[in-house]
Amino acid sequence: MATIDVVPQESSGHLGRKRVVNDMSIQVATVNGSGSQSSNSVLLRSIFQMGVPVSGKNLFPSNIAGLPTWFTIRANKDGYIARKKEIDLLIAMNAETAQDDVKSLAPGASVLYDEPLALDRVRDDLVFYSVPYDKLVAPVCPEAKLRKLVKNMIYVGVAAHLLDIDMNEVEKALRRQFAKKVKAANLNLAAVKAGYDYAASNLIKRDPFVIARMDKTQGKIIIDGNSAAALGCMFAGCTVVTWYPITPSSSLVETLIEYMKEHRIGPDGKATFAIVQAEDELAAVGMVIGAAWAGARSMTATAGPGISLMAEFTGLAYYVEIPAVIWDIQRVGPSTGLPTRTSQGDVLFTAFLGHGDTKHILLFPSSPEECFTLAHDAFDLAEQFQTPVFVMSDLDLGMNNWMTDPFTYPDKPINRGKVLTKEDLEKVGNFARYKDIDGDGIPYRTLPGTDHPAAAYFARGSGHNEKGQYSERPDDFERNLERINKKFETARSFVPRPEVVSAGKSKIGIIAFGTTHWAITECRDQLRNEHKLETDYLRLKSYPFTHEVHDFIEQHDRLYVVEQNRDGQMATLLKLDIKPELTPRLRSICHIHGLPIDARSVTDELMMMESE
């Protein structure tokens, strides 16, 4: 349902076109800092409250105020929530970009614009609705300086009328948005109503798009991935959080601070956590490692440039065997790149972060729900394997609003790994920090402050033997590094398993991870419905790869690895892990423009490669 199948005619009204119910994407073009975020949230929530599956994606600039920003709302009865390439309704509020915004639309789309922009002169194959915002805003908002903000609420009212959204739902969403500010709510509601009334008496519906009540959002919640991650970390028993502000990860820790202040203050009024804003990412991860060495469940959150700075400490933690949970909310690199756009470009760098032979456990959440559950897994795996664990989220997941089922309370107890207490030491007498007692490569550790004369060991990034003593002996070094590798092999059986969708008949497999998943679910339907092509699908959740990944590759002739980076980084990582004779089976579909990947692009590219 991506394209409009009937050519619209300006004069004949919507009767000439098939009604399109609950399947559209709306793009709001504004300038950042103009308060449009509230308007867009109200519009999104109104549709959600009507029971229609919805997603919202904010394409914003790296800037405080005054640069163009676009918010895309997709409503889809089938539950597709990936970005849709085509825009059906453009709400053009930004004079600077309006002409280009209109030019980029597919024929048949409709445009809601500010009257003075006179956009109807730009093209004649679109449906145009003009609204005199300035005339409408003045009576509802006497205070001139607030008009710039209130003006944006008018388009909510106009859109509500055009799309047949229930005004009661709009009011409910708006009151929720301005929960504690009754005055602001009333002011904004008046603006919404002014827009609605204007549309009712002045605009004739000439586009086919409408919202009609469904029951597909019953019980669901709307949350961004960073907030979900914050909740996950709090319920995973995180005790030390350090960070250095960086887009798009900052909101993860800021939300965590709010949650912790509310739910993790003991009866004595004291905190069961410590959160520190560090001087840079070097210090942030250094504090995480110091805290974890001393026994805290500690974490930090960052993005690509921060990951670069954390390379030194991550290598130390790998070799000294200290747990750490590091959230990488990926944005577009290299270098500063596009700080406010999404990517999956840190996969390879993070997998091997650090000099010398180094490799790390990576987890790949694809939904807010997985941000919540993988948070727990990350802390457990980090402490179980005494090693850094990276949770590879991205800007699309972290900062955008997603509709999801409510999270379920963690049923697994917290796993603190192999820690010897004073009582344990009294039984065993002494211990060697880096000795493989159990044959799984994972040694035992003690925490500083353990009240036993044999508890202490010397943690060092320099060569050491099983007792942690300085050693330059070749055999000590080799044995130790091989044992650390054994830990990584053990981890293959403990990391989260991939999700496999296979009917066992297709020779074509798709492999994806993270937010790419949402384009793939839609893409597979497109392949089936439009091209009669059945595909199997494996969604990765972790590195190292589990045996299911190897089995899936063995079972298929052609495997399309779809990811949001230039070089096919996950495909490369897979090729390093599988039998050499299987590597020609892997083909890469890569997207690097910084916007969330859409299904149509993947479908088209996959079909092109299939026909070659």
Next chain:
Amino acid sequence: MATTPTDAPKPKVNRIGLQVIDYRGGKTTLCAGCGHNAISERIIDAMYEMGIKPEGVAKFSGIGCSSKTPAYFMNRSHSFNSVHGRMPSVATGALMANKRLLGIGVTGDGDTVSIGAGQFVHLMRRNLPIIYVIEDNGCYGLTKGQFSATADLGSTLKSGVINDLPPVDTCMLAIQLGATMVGRSFSGDKKQLHAMLKAALAHKGTVMLDVISPCVTFNDHEGSTKSYKYVLEHEERLHEVDFVPSFENISVEYDPGTAFDVTMHDGSRLRLRKLEEDYNPTDKIQAMTRLMEAHVNGEVLTGVFYINSKAPNFLDMLNITDQPLATLPESVVRPSREVLEKCMEELR
């Protein structure tokens, strides 16, 4: 100590029943005569005399000759030899995780002032309770004697190369930034360093001690301003440092005009017997002025330049619960099912 008539004399023990040997570490691998070894000895003595339990101490260091030394004292304490210039962040994390630990960091002038300047600055700002000892020799020993950023203007390398950039004064930096006990000593001044370390153990906040510690191999020659000879000739003691621990009920009479008495957090007393008229170690401005003058006059000024026993420390400010975060049980760190339901309800 009371003695009982037995065959063999009982070994000497401190107030928690440990011998000095219980505070020893591994054999040093530094050069014979290295000032760092003397500092390790002073740390052992101070810890022993103060009756500090080794298991409650955490040692931290970065990279360099000085950062190796935690292996040479207190084997019964956990230790973390981290990465170059980044010891402050590791120590900060560890002490947040377990606020009952007594933290001591040993670092060098390269580790602190060059590669670690950023972390040093922020450690001082936070007033984290830690004893931060710079073993300052004005050069890079492990890489064979290059100048560090504490080398004085005009000081020479063995090869004759002259340092033409001004030195960083770590004490002035620390005072300006917020450390609450700041002093300078000399590895060869056994009595003064000993007293300052004991006072440091009684202080709850960042103690920054810059200890001139000559490098006998690369920076002890004629022309160096960090040599034994130069420091002995140019040392100016600001005062005589005495320390009376809280557990020793010794009352020493003194004339208020001749000494400055500071009551420490644990009730111990730091007594600074005046050698210079009217020096007040609680006055930041006077401290900075006096250190500036020392630079102009070419003096190696030693003593406790600044002390503030009242400023809140970082762990107090974080309002952390009394039990160490590291060992809080699941029942405390995982909120209830009802809390999750409430959070979900807010998002519907």
